[in-house]
Amino acid sequence: LSERTAIVVYSERGSLLYRELARRIHATLIEDGSVAELRSSLEPIRHEEVSLLLVIGPCSGTKLPPAHRRIIVLSEALDSIRQNGLRKALSSFDAAFDIGFVPQKERYLLPDVPYCFIPDVPTMNELSALARVRPSERSLPWALFGLHRDAAEATLVHELVQLDPGGFAYMPQAQLLRKGAETAKPATFAAVASKARYYIWHCGSGSAPCESAHYRRALLGGAVPCRLGDEVLTGIPGSYSSVQELCAEMRNGDPYKLYETALNFYISRGSLSEHLEKALASV
Amino acid sequence: VSDPGATFRSLNRIESGVLADHLSSKLPVQNKAADGITIFTPSWNHRLYLPRALRSALSALDHLAKTGFDAEILVVDDASRDGSQKLLRSVRVLYDEPRLKVLFLNRNLGLPRLRNLGLRESRFRYVCWLDADNELIPENLPLFLQSIVDTGATVVHGNLIAKREGRIFNLKSNTAANMHLSADNQIDAFALFDTERLLRLGGYHPWFYSGSDWEMILHLISEEEKIVFVPAVLGYYYLNRGSMFWEAKQNRENLKFLTRRMYAQTGTREWDPEKVGLTYHPEVGYID
Numbered sequence: 001l002s003e004r005t006a007i008v009v010y011s012e013r014g015s016l017l018y019r020e021l022a023r024r025i026h027a028t029l030i031e032d033g034s035v036a037e038l039r040s041s042l043e044p045i046r047h048e049e050v051s052l053l054l055v056i057g058p059c060s061g062t063k064l065p066p067a068h069r070r071i072i073v074l075s076e077a078l079d080s081i082r083q084n085g086l087r088k089a090l091s092s093f094d095a096a097f098d099i100g101f102v103p104q105k106e107r108y109l110l111p112d113v114p115y116c117f118i119p120d121v122p123t124m125n126e127l128s129a130l131a132r133v134r135p136s137e138r139s140l141p142w143a144l145f146g147l148h149r150d151a152a153e154a155t156l157v158h159e160l161v162q163l164d165p166g167g168f169a170y171m172p173q174a175q176l177l178r179k180g181a182e183t184a185k186p187a188t189f190a191a192v193a194s195k196a197r198y199y200i201w202h203c204g205s206g207s208a209p210c211e212s213a214h215y216r217r218a219l220l221g222g223a224v225p226c227r228l229g230d231e232v233l234t235g236i237p238g239s240y241s242s243v244q245e246l247c248a249e250m251r252n253g254d255p256y257k258l259y260e261t262a263l264n265f266y267i268s269r270g271s272l273s274e275h276l277e278k279a280l281a282s283v
Numbered sequence: 284v285s286d287p288g289a290t291f292r293s294l295n296r297i298e299s300g301v302l303a304d305h306l307s308s309k310l311p312v313q314n315k316a317a318d319g320i321t322i323f324t325p326s327w328n329h330r331l332y333l334p335r336a337l338r339s340a341l342s343a344l345d346h347l348a349k350t351g352f353d354a355e356i357l358v359v360d361d362a363s364r365d366g367s368q369k370l371l372r373s374v375r376v377l378y379d380e381p382r383l384k385v386l387f388l389n390r391n392l393g394l395p396r397l398r399n400l401g402l403r404e405s406r407f408r409y410v411c412w413l414d415a416d417n418e419l420i421p422e423n424l425p426l427f428l429q430s431i432v433d434t435g436a437t438v439v440h441g442n443l444i445a446k447r448e449g450r451i452f453n454l455k456s457n458t459a460a461n462m463h464l465s466a467d468n469q470i471d472a473f474a475l476f477d478t479e480r481l482l483r484l485g486g487y488h489p490w491f492y493s494g495s496d497w498e499m500i501l502h503l504i505s506e507e508e509k510i511v512f513v514p515a516v517l518g519y520y521y522l523n524r525g526s527m528f529w530e531a532k533q534n535r536e537n538l539k540f541l542t543r544r545m546y547a548q549t550g551t552r553e554w555d556p557e558k559v560g561l562t563y564h565p566e567v568g569y570i571d
Contacts, residue, residue: 139566140566148454150453151451151452151453153454154445154453154454155451157444157454157516158444158451165420165422165423166422166423167515167516168514168515168564168566168567169515169516170562171454171457172458172459173457184570185571188571191567191570192570195567
């Protein structure tokens with residue numbers, strides 16, 4: 001990486017979570033000694049300076065400069081509808097990097113653009129920060145983030161209230177949010193994670209964009225990460241398929257042990273720079 | 284309209300007149316105690332549901348006391364015909380709780396005027412509207428009271444878990460006030476209000492009856508009052524046949540037409556979507 005000049009571009013109008021991911025990737029390249037710059041899609045980029053262009057998230061409508069290699073970095077559920085929407089945007093790239101917890105190769109439908117999975121693991125800075133986290137007493141028994149669509153989400157809130165009423169429930173109406181908008185800003189998630197014992201995000205039948213970001217934020221804040229979705233992510237501690245299963249764990253489990261298990265899993269898979277290095281070498 | 288404020292000033296005078304007609308000749312009460320809350324329960328023919336609401340309110344008194352807040356429960360029976368009065372007298376004797384006050388009206392006032400009565404008669408500056416068929420989560424009322432004190436908001440609302448026929452149905456009041464309020468109400472009256480501000484703005488308008496809570500929220504937005512969503516659960520909202528919800532549903536289209544026309548003329552379309560409602564939690568501060 002050290003010999004490359006990379007430009008990391010994020011969409012000015014896009015998701016804040018993707019913007020956060022762009023900052024992490026930029027930090028990773030710098031940690032590795034690369035010459036790397038972080039640019040918004042609105043900033044002009046001189047053509048001659050680009051040898052590697054990493055576009056973080058969909059940047060539709062953005063005029064991107066030519067580069068030696070152009071890679072798009074995604075962190076969301078690659079279902080067929082989403083991919084059809086992205087098809088045109090993806091076709092102008094040399095590769096698509098998918099950052100997350102679970103590879104989605106079998107769902108990937110664009111054979112012309114090589115797919116590469118990168119596990120979402122901590123940067124070197126995040127590893128140091130995680131080593132300093134000491135989960136302590138928490139003022140919020142639980143914090144829940146997600147979108148409210150139907151009775152299932154209301155039942156989830158009810159079950160958590162029955163367990164302990166004093167939780168933080170942030171479940172705005174799905175139809176009231178702008179398409180693709182986040183429920184809250186990354187700073188809010190982080191502030192809540194630093195107060196909550198359990199940090200729960202509800203992703204329903206799909207996966208939320210940059211879902212692994214919730215896991216990282218929970219751990220950095222000292223909270224136990226809990227993912228609630230229809231599908232259990234095998235091998236990932238803190239993944240639950242039903243509210244009953246989640247509540248049973250919260251009722252009977254030791255939050256300090258659960259935190260430790262999740263932390264050990266998260267830091268055991270190496271650093272983001274190792275995985276990014278490998279991925280860049282493979283395309 | 285060259286001066287939208289003039290429309291509102293004029294409207295306020297009309298509303299103050301309505302209050303004076305139906306309540307008393309006193310001027311709006313000011314300087315109420317700000318260190319506590321009045322849980323106000325208007326009731327008309329809700330004998331069956333009252334015990335559930337009152338049990339939650341009585342428990343909330345204890346939780347408020349533990350956190351250093353004073354409180355009272357004010358129940359006003361709006362000339363019920365189902366024997367609610369007998370039940371309320373029994374409850375008063377059974378609990379022997381001086382903070383539980385019950386008023387009986389001889390003549391039915393209807394919900395908006397009953398709420399206006401609550402605004403005037405509450406001992407405390409802050410009031411929580413607990414309709415007779417709803418239920419508070421007692422442990423959480425101190426958090427909501429702390430939020431209205433911290434933010435100086437006129438309204439603080441939180442998640443309500445709606446139940447219909449014994450089943451969880453959906454969440455209500457669960458999103459910060461936004462532009463969609465001009466199309467339909469998303470903030471139920473089951474929330475905390477600053478009585479002084481509401482009285483100054485003329486209280487609830489009696490014309491709107493079951494839609495008076497929506498009209499009040501639109502009125503507050505137009506007056507640039509602070510509306511704060513707290514991401515915690517305030518209580519359970521029950522959708523019962525024959526309740527205000529069903530009546531409101533029947534009249535929804537008429538109500539929408541009236542309300543939209545009124546507020547479209549007085550600036551609603553110019554709301555700044557980013558500033559209509561705020562989100563706050565005492566443990567985290569303002570959230571965006």
